[in-house]
Amino acid sequence: MRHMGGERVTEAVASCVALLRTAADRDWEAVKAGRLEWSCHKTAFHIAEDLIAYAGQLAGRAQDAYVPFEITLDDGTDNAGLLQVIETTGALFAATLRTTPREVRAFHPYPFRSANREGFAAMGIAEVLLHTHDIAEGLGLSYEPPAELPQFVLTTIFPHIRPGPGPEHWRTLLWATGRGELPGRPAVTEWRWRNNLVLPTNRLTLQGVTPAAATDLQTGGDGGFEWIDGGPFHGTREAAGMVVKAYEEGVHRPEWGLFVLVRREDGRAVGGIGFHGVPDEEGHTEVGYDLTDAARGHGYATEALRALTDHALAADEVRALIAAIHVDNAPSQDVATRAGYVRASVEEERTAYEDHDMERDLRLYVHRRRPTAAPGTPCDGPSTRTTGTMSDVRHIH
Structure with a gap:
């Protein structure tokens, strides 16, 4: 099984930016991102924050806590600039995944206090896909990522979730994170992903x-x-x-x-x-x-x-x-x-x-x-x- 975490992150970021670029001329600050309390602008910035934070955990080989740093946007950064930040942090994260040895594990609190590069890749992709969905929902856009991406997320960090029928991995991931419904399954109000023990x-x-x-x-x-x-x-x-x-x-x-x-x-x-x-x-x-x-x-x-x-x-x-x-x-x-x-x-x-x-x-x-x-x-x-x-x-x- 060839490691493709970096390529998958690049694909996820590309699908996110391609969609959001179609609405870059709209006011993202004035619109909530789907069911979140955050605005579409804050949610988009959160995607970038997650990508660079995960890159930092792996690159710094953090073992006991999150590396204590954060990124900020320059005053006046518009939506186009924010999308550039997402692309850049995605590229840094993908490069980190490609160069991280398989045996490296770095701190992540849930559930066993560490994750390997595949785990971090899956978490990063989940953040991109799910929050792109949130923003799209807030802006009234239609979004469906490449099918192999939610499948990778589910089979890597949602091992406890029974997959949906056929190729319905995206619908299953949305349901598993409280963002959708699946026939015959109760609504999800609390959820966590699970890295391997x-x-x-x-x-x-x-x-x-x-x-x-x-x-x-x-x-x-x-x-x-x-x-x-x-x-x-x-x-x-x-x-x-x-x-x-x-x-x-x-x-x-x-x-x-x-x-x-x-x-x-x-x-x-x-x-x-x-x-x-x-x-x-x-x-x-x-x-x-x-x-x-x-x-x-x-x-x-x-x-x-x-x-x-x-x-x-x-x-x-x-x-x-x-x-x-x-x-x-x-x-x-x-x-x-x-x-x-x-x-x-x-x-x-x-x-x-x-x-x-x-x-x-x-x-x-x-x-x-x-x-x-x-x-x-x-x-x-x-x-x-x-x-x-x-x-x-x-x-x-």
Whole structure:
């Protein structure tokens, strides 16, 4: 999946300026921008502010807060001049995206306090498209951006939003941001986009896979990652397909999806790890992992599984993680054991086989959250119940 964030920003800015230039002779200060309280002039300037701010975050590698600067317009700047500012800040942002290495992440507050270049590109494009829509609505103009732009935004920073029917990405984005309606869906009054989650370990980063990257992986691409020889493994592609299916059904939750293992030393991907779905009503979810052939034997899978397990068990909704591993796959069993998983009881495995259709050549490994109790209160014994989703066991090692 070739990185095209800069090109997409350029295309978004061009569509914005081309439309607004047709109304440059009108009074933008006197007209509100659609449903916003801002005037069309203030909203147009806000587009430029966002573009340069995102460029600054990436170029400055900001890690803890927004870079403390802002831009201003010269006194007397007319609408034509303001459009030039949008074009210029867009060009600076696009250039920053093109020259920023893939592994760079910079501060953004929501929801995981950082974003990569694709995330910043999607946020910048969203600002351009949505606020151009607002201005157009205020001025009585018709606006519809190139179709691939709202699709890129939705599949990159709105992974929790089920796409509309067919190619209705623009209508879906307007609905998801409280600017329109979709048949059968309630009106949106509050919304946030979601950048991908990244979990650091000593030698790796576990990078959350967006629906855009998952679609590319599923169809034979690299997902935007630079893989070592032999990758990605077929299990990662299968897991990417699960992400795409969940996204299309509107049930994808990014923190319970797929992560790619990226080495810190060289930024190259070595494998995949993730969940088979959200935790069930009993607080159980299944994990799976794989490595490319060239990355095996270095402890990467164990390191990644420990990090993912610690992160998941810190969530209130999780009581236990489960790995279903083929009886002949001793290396994968060793990974689970080193990461703190224990072989399930005979009764638990029997329940998985008989009640949940787990394949007979799979063995069940479990990592339970340590029970907490008030001082002097005995802790409950280990659960003897297994996951309720074993009918769809697909281990990716």
